[in-house]
Amino acid sequence: MQYKVVSTNYLISVGKILEATKDDTIERKAIISQILQNEAQLTDWRETFDLDLTEQLPLIEEHYSTLPLDTQYFDDVFVDDILASFPDLEDQINGVLLNSENFQALNLIQEKYSGKIKSIYIDPPYNTGSDEFVYKDSFRHSSWLSLMYDRLILSKEMAQHNSAIGISINEEELFNLKLLLDLAMGSYNYLTTITVKVRSGDRILTGDKDIQEVTEQLLVYRNSHDFTPAKRIVDNTSNAEYCWRVLEITKSNQTLNLGGKEVSVFKPDEFSIEQVEPSEKYLKRINIRGSIREGNSSGRFYINYLEPMFDECRGHLFKVPNMGNDELGYRYFYIPASDVNRKNGDYFQGVPIDRSDIKEYSYPNHWHAEEGYWDMEPIFNRVGYEGAVTFRKGKKPLDFVTKYLVLTGVEDDTFSICLDYFAGSGTTGHAVLKLNKTDNGNRKFILVEMGDYFESTLKERIRRAMFSENWKDDKPDPKKKIDGTVGIVKYQRLEQYEDVLNNLITSPPDYDAKTELPVKYLYRPEEQQIRLTMDMSHPFSNRITYGKDSTEGFVDxxxxxxxxxxxxxxRHLRFDLNDQVYRVVRSGTRAVVFRNVTEEDDTSQLLEILADERLAGVTQLDVNYDANQQALLENSELRQIHLISTSDFDTGAVWNTIET
Incomplete structure (x- = not known):
């Protein structure tokens, strides 16, 4: 059974509208005028963004280009006109928010996003027994794993080959989840378990715990061997380590032929080694141990020729010609004196001729304060203030999620799509918006959340982040710059399982049923009929009841x-022809048209639509219910026509009773 979209709206920055209408000042002024006449939108801006707008000038002159307009306050004609002004709507949308149970959502978007997701991050319920999550948080282990497995398989199908998934978890289900991911993703695709300190050891969560949890884990898997984690980029221009000078006090009186090289040998009183102020003209001292022993030519030379002489040559210096990629033309090796308690020698190198300005290192699996990483406890303690929204328990810091996205290559791929189907407060979407700001990228996000806080928290955070990063006391900080994002975010409500049940017509069973059991939950095929049978002749009139408050709406x-x-x-277009509304989508060389079908032949209207320059090059038409296919094929560039029927929507089973 496929579930349907029951409402679609957009958050559109004023700057996007101004950009789309820059060549038509009359249209621009007309749109702004309509916006300023919409009291619901103006009230929302006053209450949320502390802006009282009554004149066109501030908007037209782009004083508030990041201010998001919410299309829920406007009629369909206005919204359709706005959407039609964007030449590539899909490309300009920064993110999609889906108000839905995530299993239904993943099923619905499967076809569209198959093989397109670069990075998946989820923060599911930890199965700790807390009752503050919308998703049940006190499953038996097997039920929790089943919930996770079904969703992992669906999301894996949407992932690119060179992608990764990260899942935040604590010790309650860590090891079960690891085994489940080995099954779903393949044990050979396991990358790491990152340990993150999230709270102080002195902070007591529950008094009945023998050991207090101060860390959480982030399990990371790749989708295939095509994926390689991003590297840390570190500045490599510093000369701080080039602080050693080797002075030859007297000329060497001894040479050895080692490995085909004439090596000069200096006794302890024939040279000196001094530590000096760092400079590119001095040397870097490298202890020959670990991977260095066999990792480069200097290490291998030492092991093969000098280490065997370690005990008999304590305190000696060796000058090896034609070695190294600095300007010296030689390399010094030093065996420590007998009074130094170590077994490894050193070599000294100059600044490499081909030294790059940056150096790449692998990320550590413990995020701490060293080497540019940090203990995340302070960040987790401040997370309640992020995004200008309140979200108790489970809110992840912006820096934490951003760091994960960087690790999985989202920073490097400016056109990547990120998926989070336990979206919570929307941190993942916020992180993508911030990454786009740093390099003007076109990354996108898909966030799925079913809770009542979809409107009050998730959507609210995203639109506030679109407007500005700087907030104070629930209002934009008047002392700081408005530094948001000019963009578009689509948000949609999807039909849910409960909605399907509420749209059933039930026939009382022939037997006695428990009075406390709603008849609809019996769901016996021979006794049920889906009330919502899609009428393709009048596609805009398909009513549906949805939500806890049984809202009446129409299927999108x-x-x-x-x-x-x-x-x-x-392209999202609207044509009003002969008192009929034609809603049109262009997707590549394919056009989709929905309209109410009457007894009159509307071939001329369809041909007029196909002749519109915005649909130039279209060769396939998907049109609802019926059409004069021969006339359309003969009088246009069409090569193929598909008549959209109820079966295309797979609304679910409608059973006929079989008499026996």
Whole structure:
């Protein structure tokens, strides 16, 4: 059973509208005028962003280009006109927010995003028994693992080959989850378990714990061997380590032929080694141990020729010609004197001729204060203030999620798509917006959340982050710059399992049923009929009841169809012809058209739509219910026509009773 989109709206920065209408000042002023006449939108801006706008000038002159307009306050005609102004809507959308149980959402978007997701991050319920999560948080281990496995398999299908998934967890289910991921992702795709300190050891969470948890874990798996984690980029221009000078006090009186090289040998009183102020003209001292012993030519030379003489040559210096990639033309090796308690020698090198300005290192699996990493306890303690929204328990810091996205290559791939289907307060989306700000990238996010806080927290955080990063006391900080993101975010409500049950027509069973059991939950095929049978002749009139408050609405047939067929919405157009509304989506060389079908032949209207320059090059038409296919093929560039029927939506089973 496929679930449907029941509402679609957008958060659109004013700057996006101004950019789309820059060549038509009349249209621009007309749009701004309509916005300023919408009291619901103005009230929202006053209450949320502390802005009281009554004149066009501040908006037209881009004083508030990051201010997000919310299309829920406007009628369909206005919204359709705005969307039609974007030449590639899909490309300009920064993110999608899906208000849905995540299993339903992952199923619906499967076709559209198959093989496109670069990075997946989720922070699922830890199965600790807490009752503050929308998803049940006190499963039996097997039930919790089943919940996770179903979703992991769906999300894996949407991931690129060179992608990764990271899952935050604590010790309650850590080892069970590791085994489950080995099964779902393949044990050979396991990358690491990152340990993150999240609270002080002195902070007592519960008094009945023998050992207090101060860390959480982040399990990271790749989707295939094509994925390589990003490296840390470290500045390599410093000369701080080039602080050693070797002076030859007298000329060497001894040479040895080692490995085909004439090596000069200096006794302890024939040279000196001094530590001096760092400079590029001095040397770096490297202790020959660990991987260095066989990792480079100097290490191997020492092991093969000098280490065997270690005991008899304590305190000696060796000058080896034609070695190293600095300007010296030789390399010094030193065996420590007998009064130095170590067994490893040293070599001295100059600044490499080809030294790059940066150096790459692998990320550590323990995020701490050394080498640019930190103990995350202070960040987790401040997380409640991030994003200008409140979200108790489970909110992850922006820096933490950003660090994970960088590790999985999202920073380097400016067109990557990130998925989080336990979205919570929306940290992943916020992190993607911030990354895009740093390099003007076009990364995108998909966030899925089913809770009541979808509106009050998730969506609210994203639109506040779009407007500005600087907030204080629940308002934009008046002392700081408005530094948000000019963009578009789509948000949608999807039909849920409960909605399907609420749209059933039930027939009372022939037998006695428990009075406390709602008849609809019996769901016996011979006694049920789906009330919502999609009417393709009048696609905009398909009513649906959804949500806890039984909201009456209409199925968004256009968005639902595009998801099910895996179509990107490149152009979103509306045509009003002969008192009929035609809603059109262009996806590559394919056009999708929905309209109410009457007894009159509307071939001329369809041909007029296909002749629109915005649909130039379209060769396939998907049109609802019925159409004069021969006339359309003969009078346009079309090569293929598909008549959209109820079966395309797979609304679920409708059973006929079989008499026996």
């Amino acid at each position: 047939v256009l968005e639902t169809y595009c998801y099910l067929k895996g179509l990107s919405v490149q």
